[in-house]
Amino acid sequence: MTALTGEHRIGKRFRFEAAHYLPGLPDGHQCARLHGHSYEVEFVLTADRLSGPGFVTDFGDLAPVKMMIDSALDHRVLNEALPELVPTSENLAAYLAGWFVEHVEPGLPGRLTAVRVSETASSWAQFEVAR
Ligand SMILES: Nc1nc2c(c(=O)[nH]1)N=C([C@H](O)[C@H](O)COP(=O)(O)OP(=O)(O)OP(=O)(O)O)CN2
Numbered sequence: 001m002t003a004l005t006g007e008h009r010i011g012k013r014f015r016f017e018a019a020h021y022l023p024g025l026p027d028g029h030q031c032a033r034l035h036g037h038s039y040e041v042e043f044v045l046t047a048d049r050l051s052g053p054g055f056v057t058d059f060g061d062l063a064p065v066k067m068m069i070d071s072a073l074d075h076r077v078l079n080e081a082l083p084e085l086v087p088t089s090e091n092l093a094a095y096l097a098g099w100f101v102e103h104v105e106p107g108l109p110g111r112l113t114a115v116r117v118s119e120t121a122s123s124w125a126q127f128e129v130a131r
Pocket residue numbers: 022031035087088089090119120122123125
């Protein structure tokens with residue numbers, strides 16, 4: 001059998017409920033008002049070679065992400081929980097990627113390639129990590 005070269009990629013999704021408002025929008029814009037979303041965030045990891053039984057990274061090794069989301073973001077007003085940023089999907093995706101690379105990725109066999117944030121069923125923003 002021919003062995004193909006390529007990359008392995010995995011994703012893990014997390015959900016949380018949170019409120020936000022977006023300053024700097026035109027008068028009357030609906031998103032300038034405090035409102036809530038059922039957020040879905042997906043972390044994508046990549047590896048050239050598998051480790052252990054055949055993992056990019058054990059999905060269980062992403063448990064710290066759930067702990068952080070549950071303790072810091074779930075059922076919070078994101079403008080207060082993350083005062084250093086305007087909580088658009090784009091900014092949240094970049095923030096979560098930075099947090100992951102600093103706090104979770106060291107020691108994992110896989111590397112983070114992207115974080116995708118969805119506020120609604122029909123929209124998403126993705127931050128792709130440049131290496
Ligand atoms: N590029 C971005 N655009 C918008 C963002 C964002 O984070 N990035 N965020 C918002 C608001 O948070 C808004 O709540 C979500 O916008 P929208 O998808 O328009 O929400 P609706 O519920 O109105 O979606 P419909 O599918 O049209 O019902 C705005 N824009």
